[in-house]
Amino acid sequence: MPSLKDLRNRIASVKATQKITKAMQMVAAAKLRRAQEAAEAARPYSQRMGAVLANIAAAVSGDDAPALMTGTGKDDVHLLVVATAERGLCGGFNSQIARLARDHIRRLLRDGKTVKIITVGKKGNDILRRDFAKLIIERIELREVKQVGFVNADAIARNITQRFAAGEFDVCTLFYSEFKSVISQIPTAQQIIPASAPVVPTADVSASSIYEYEPDAGQILSDLIPRNISVQIFRALLENAAGEMGAKMTAMDNATRNAGDMISKLTITYNRQRQAQITKELIEIISGAEAL
Amino acid sequence: MAQSFKFELVSPERLLVSAQAEAVVIPATEGEMTVMANHAPVMTTIKPGVVAVTLSGGKVDRYVVFGGFADILPEGCTLLAESAIHVDEIDRADIARRIKAAQEDLNDSVDHHARTKAEEYLGQLTTLQGAILPA
Numbered sequence: 001m002p003s004l005k006d007l008r009n010r011i012a013s014v015k016a017t018q019k020i021t022k023a024m025q026m027v028a029a030a031k032l033r034r035a036q037e038a039a040e041a042a043r044p045y046s047q048r049m050g051a052v053l054a055n056i057a058a059a060v061s062g063d064d065a066p067a068l069m070t071g072t073g074k075d076d077v078h079l080l081v082v083a084t085a086e087r088g089l090c091g092g093f094n095s096q097i098a099r100l101a102r103d104h105i106r107r108l109l110r111d112g113k114t115v116k117i118i119t120v121g122k123k124g125n126d127i128l129r130r131d132f133a134k135l136i137i138e139r140i141e142l143r144e145v146k147q148v149g150f151v152n153a154d155a156i157a158r159n160i161t162q163r164f165a166a167g168e169f170d171v172c173t174l175f176y177s178e179f180k181s182v183i184s185q186i187p188t189a190q191q192i193i194p195a196s197a198p199v200v201p202t203a204d205v206s207a208s209s210i211y212e213y214e215p216d217a218g219q220i221l222s223d224l225i226p227r228n229i230s231v232q233i234f235r236a237l238l239e240n241a242a243g244e245m246g247a248k249m250t251a252m253d254n255a256t257r258n259a260g261d262m263i264s265k266l267t268i269t270y271n272r273q274r275q276a277q278i279t280k281e282l283i284e285i286i287s288g289a290e291a292l
Numbered sequence: 293m294a295q296s297f298k299f300e301l302v303s304p305e306r307l308l309v310s311a312q313a314e315a316v317v318i319p320a321t322e323g324e325m326t327v328m329a330n331h332a333p334v335m336t337t338i339k340p341g342v343v344a345v346t347l348s349g350g351k352v353d354r355y356v357v358f359g360g361f362a363d364i365l366p367e368g369c370t371l372l373a374e375s376a377i378h379v380d381e382i383d384r385a386d387i388a389r390r391i392k393a394a395q396e397d398l399n400d401s402v403d404h405h406a407r408t409k410a411e412e413y414l415g416q417l418t419t420l421q422g423a424i425l426p427a
Contacts, residue, residue: 041306
């Protein structure tokens, strides 16, 4: 049985922890709002990019399409880009993404494919390093970046397209967490190379045929596809940033509540023990008086 | 008064302009072009340069864009820029930094095709630097 002093110390320390988790929750809430705004601001660009791409992809016939779109025709070497958060303390956020990636890797390895991994974010690297240290060819950290910008995404995309041009892989899949709501983030795998052309609504086909292209459609498309990859990665990073903050908020909310429960339990024990001690002392006095 | 059409300037980070415009000058890769209402549908890539937007009120706004492409339709024009800044907010250091990055790209480029591309981009940037920073 811990002494009264031990209990007092214990309560004080849990209270301090609760203050920290509470503060972290509020910071996460503020950051979440900013991340959500950023994700929303980026939406028009990716939407219009999708529309334009659908238009132009319909105009370019199969043979002219750039390699980034058609792929190498093989399916042997897979590059997985696993984007996670830089920091922990956000519940199952990172491990969810890592688990999805790990299942995917296992399946590919079982099928006899070669797997290469690029990790974006420290946590994903920490988790995947345990099982697949040899497969990780590069790790990108965005720790110094306060707000993910398009330049960061563009640099990653460039890195990937260069590797593709050098024939290092055939298929590239991006792993990230889709931000559904504050309490639910869905880990997602998205194939970015070869890029799947968005489906064109039939009404737009007639419009695309009268387009003039400057320079020609094929060239625009080959300019557009790498840019689209950057946009996809940018979107993934933004979704991740929002998801991380959402997950952190929920995790810290839980932690704060747990700390509260623990404090009330400890306080009850403390009071009970103090009462027991008083009772004991009283009994001692009374029995002492009776003995006289 | 000239007819107006919907003009949108979008960068990956945000929507910069969404307004009715009378005319927009776009630095297309094949030369500058002015877009007005009821323009034939054109899709073009753009090079680093200045986009001048004449809004319906007659006010002219200038933006510096660094590559991207434009989707022009009779009823509107959407400019998807890789990066866009209002001309008042641009600073010398930023362009200098981009030029340096382009130079590094050029030095890093391995095959002939990439080299030509990088050289072209660098040239466009330097022209831009000369054009918008008079002193």
